[in-house]
Amino acid sequence: MNKHDFPKIHFYDQDFVDIYNKTWSWVSSLWVNPKTGEQDSDGLFIYPEDDKLILNQFDTIFSSFFLVYSNRNFEPCNNIDYFYARQEPSGAIRWKYDVKTDQPVLDKDNPEGVGLPLFALAEYNLFHKSANKKRIKDVMPILQKYMEWLDQTFKQENGLYSVPVCASSMTNSPRGDACYPIDFNACMAVNASYMSALGDILNDKEISFQYRKMYFSIKTKINSLMWDNETGFYYDLDKEEKRLNVKSIACYWTMMAEIPNADKADMLVEHLNNPETFGTEHPFPTLSADDPHFSEEGNDYNGSVMPAFNFMVIKGLEKYAQYEFARECAIRHLYFVLEGLMPNENKEPGDLYEAYLPNKEGPAKRENGDKSRARYLLTAGLSTIALMIENVIGLSISLPRKTVDWIIPNLEIMGIENLSLKRNLITILSNKSSRGWEIQMESEKLYYFTINIIDQKKKTLPIPSGKCSMLIDKL
Numbered sequence: 001m002n003k004h005d006f007p008k009i010h011f012y013d014q015d016f017v018d019i020y021n022k023t024w025s026w027v028s029s030l031w032v033n034p035k036t037g038e039q040d041s042d043g044l045f046i047y048p049e050d051d052k053l054i055l056n057q058f059d060t061i062f063s064s065f066f067l068v069y070s071n072r073n074f075e076p077c078n079n080i081d082y083f084y085a086r087q088e089p090s091g092a093i094r095w096k097y098d099v100k101t102d103q104p105v106l107d108k109d110n111p112e113g114v115g116l117p118l119f120a121l122a123e124y125n126l127f128h129k130s131a132n133k134k135r136i137k138d139v140m141p142i143l144q145k146y147m148e149w150l151d152q153t154f155k156q157e158n159g160l161y162s163v164p165v166c167a168s169s170m171t172n173s174p175r176g177d178a179c180y181p182i183d184f185n186a187c188m189a190v191n192a193s194y195m196s197a198l199g200d201i202l203n204d205k206e207i208s209f210q211y212r213k214m215y216f217s218i219k220t221k222i223n224s225l226m227w228d229n230e231t232g233f234y235y236d237l238d239k240e241e242k243r244l245n246v247k248s249i250a251c252y253w254t255m256m257a258e259i260p261n262a263d264k265a266d267m268l269v270e271h272l273n274n275p276e277t278f279g280t281e282h283p284f285p286t287l288s289a290d291d292p293h294f295s296e297e298g299n300d301y302n303g304s305v306m307p308a309f310n311f312m313v314i315k316g317l318e319k320y321a322q323y324e325f326a327r328e329c330a331i332r333h334l335y336f337v338l339e340g341l342m343p344n345e346n347k348e349p350g351d352l353y354e355a356y357l358p359n360k361e362g363p364a365k366r367e368n369g370d371k372s373r374a375r376y377l378l379t380a381g382l383s384t385i386a387l388m389i390e391n392v393i394g395l396s397i398s399l400p401r402k403t404v405d406w407i408i409p410n411l412e413i414m415g416i417e418n419l420s421l422k423r424n425l426i427t428i429l430s431n432k433s434s435r436g437w438e439i440q441m442e443s444e445k446l447y448y449f450t451i452n453i454i455d456q457k458k459k460t461l462p463i464p465s466g467k468c469s470m471l472i473d474k475l
Helices: 014-030 057-067 078-085 121-132 133-154 183-199 206-223 249-256 262-271 308-320 324-340 377-393
Strands: 008-010 054-056 094-100 393-400 405-407 413-421 426-434 436-444 447-453 455-462 465-471
Touching: 008 014, 008 377, 014 324, 014 377, 054 078, 057 078, 057 121, 057 308, 057 377, 057 455, 078 121, 121 133, 121 183, 121 393, 133 183, 133 206, 183 206, 183 249, 249 262, 262 308, 262 324, 308 324, 308 377, 324 377, 377 393, 377 413, 377 436, 393 413, 405 426, 426 447, 436 447
Parallel strands: 405 447
Antiparallel strands: 008 413, 054 094, 393 405, 413 426, 426 436, 436 465, 447 455
16 A cells, blocks of 8 residues: 555445545645646645636635545645745734735735634644644644734723634624624634643643633633524624624534534534524525525525535534434535536536525626636545545544544445554544444554444443454443
8 A cells, every 4th residue: 555545535425435535536636836827736725717826824724624535635725834934023924825925815804914813723733633742833823923912902891803804714794793703703713722721731731721721711701792582593703792683604614613612513414404593404504594695506605505614513512412414414514515517407516615506506797797716626535535524424533642532323335544643553443244334444543443333332442453353242
C-alpha cells in the first residue's frame, strides 16, 4: 500500500463511495502556487474566480476538517499558517487576503475585516488527527493575541461583541439591523472553549482557566439576552439590545458552543424537524422557511442549503448526543448533493456546488441570479468526505488518545481502509458472515476501539497490531 493513497471507504450505496473518490481527484486542481497561479500540492487551497486568488478565513478553517483525511497528500495547515503569518502587531488577522499581493481585502461593510473566530476549533481538530503538540505550543501566542484584538476591538459594555453581519460570511442574510450577531458571539464562545482545551493540552492551567472563564461569561450573556422562550430560538440583537425576529441558521452555532441546556436544545432540534422553519426537504436552509425573505431559489443566504453550515449543524447535534438524527440528516443532504451531479433538464452536466436548493434537487441561485459556484470544493468536501467518514460511516478518531470510536445506529456493510494516522495505517470493516456480523480490523500499532451501536451495545477493546476480527454477537 502506498502511504500517499487516499483512504478508501466502503458503503452499501456505491454512489456515496464514487463521489467521495471523485472529490479527492478534483481537490488537487485547486491547490495552486500563489505567485505563479500554477497547480502545486504544496501551495494554497484556493477557488479561483475572475482571475482573482482570494483566500477566505471561513473556507480555510472549514476545509481543514476534511483535508485531515487526505493521508498527508494535502497539508491542512498551509492555508491556516498563511493567515497566522499575516497577523498584525495589534493581533488582527483579517477575513480575506489577495494572495497575489499578500494584502488584506477590506470593504465598507466590514472595515476591520473581521471573520468568525474559529482558529482554536481548527487547531484542536488538527491536534487530534496529528498529535502534534509542538504546533499547539507554537501557535498559542498567535491565538492569544488574536483573541485580545477581538476583545479590545469588538467587545461592548454588555459583555457581547458587536461586528458587521457579513463577518459571518452571510453577506445578504436579512439581518441588516443586527448589532450583536448571534453567530459571532456563539463563535467567540466556541473559540474560548477550545482555547481552554488547548491550554489543557499544554498543561497550562492559567490559559485553561482564563478562557474557560471567558467562555462561561459569553454563554451567560447569550442565554440571558438572546434566547426567546416563546419561539424556542436564539436571535441577533439590535443596537438597543432588542431581539430581532429573523430566524437564521446562525442560531445553531450555539449548539456547537454547547450554550443551550437540554430543554433549549430540544426546542432548537424541533425547528430542524419542522418543514415550516428548518426541516425542508433538503436540510437545512440558511433562513427559516417561514421568513418573508425566504426564497425557494436559495438567493444565497435567503434559503440556500450550504455544506459548511450543514456541517456545523450536524456537529452541533453530536454535542447533544443526537447521533442518529445527525446521521439521517447527513445522508439526506448527501443524496441531494448526488442529485446535483446529474445533468439538468437542459442536459447541462452537474457538479458539486457551493449552495443547493432547499426543497428540490439542483444548485441554488446566487444573489445576482447566477447559478451557485460549481466545484466549490473548499466547503463541498465537508459533505462528501468529512460527513461521509464521521457521520455516515460514523468514525471519530483521536491520535493522541489512540482511540477510534465507531458510533452507528445499526450494523451495515461499511468501513474505511488504509486511513493514515501519522505512521499508523488502520482498516475497519464490517461484514455479515455465516457467523453473524463481524468487524475486521488491521493496524500497524495498538489503539483502543469503541463500538457504539446506539441503544444496543457499547464496548471498548484494545486492538493489537496486525489483523484481527470480532463478532458483534459475542460482545
